[in-house]
Amino acid sequence: MRTAGDVEAVARAVDRLGYHALAFTEHPAPSKAWIDNAPGHPTFDILASLAFCAAVTEQVRLMTFLVVLPYHRPFMVAKALSTIDLLSRGRVTAVVGAGYLRAEFDALGVPFDQRNELLDEALEVLPEIWRGEPVSRSGRNFEAAEIVSQPMPVQPGGPPLWIGGNGRQARERAARSGGWSPLLIGPEAATRINTAAIAGIEGLAADIKGVRDRAQVLRGDRAHVEVQVLTPQARVMFEDHRPDEHREYLSALGDAGVDWFVVRVPGADAASVIESLEYYAAELML
Structure with a gap:
């Protein structure tokens, strides 16, 4: 997708076909080496794109997948997300992470070796900012x-904050925040994006249980963690066209504790992307 018309047509199709969310990724300054090799790709600005989609959709959730919080000053990203939440009438979900592309950090002037500390600091202060009351703290x-951010987002407490990543720190953050977005990938792919591998659906199930058990320790017995997963099936099901097997796969993920499955739609242009969306909604969506 390269034009406003492309984005609008696809967003309207996602909304019309009953998908639960649409998402953009964030790479404001990637290297040519990343663009030229998997998983590289051209990208729109994540927050501007979600604001655009808010205006042309009615019910689908608007998701950052994911926003690299260390790239942003906390008060600026809080304002952007709360504005989109307000204008969309409460449809934003913020999947967030630490980032992994050192060249991109360098281009943006953000210390790569401070990314985890910057992420944790933002996770602490964003809910404070979204309360609409004076905030006083050093970062x-x-x-x-005594800084105040108003108007407040529609969702009480602000958009849900889900944590992207597979490692120990990501799982601990997810237990605290109430949302986890892991990737079901092996060691080679995990090394490329500086995260941990997950050993198949059984390994994912064990990790989900661990995160949810930890959430109850941190936030009480009624604490819950929403889980969204990206797996190799995100694209494979468009290639092999075996709906029954894909539905069984989704059921296995559900049994493992997964709430959301990420669909990565193929297509060289908006028309073919929409055709793929229609196929998945008709043949594969549970």
């Missing part, structure tokens, strides 16, 4: 004295 890249 690594900000100094706030």
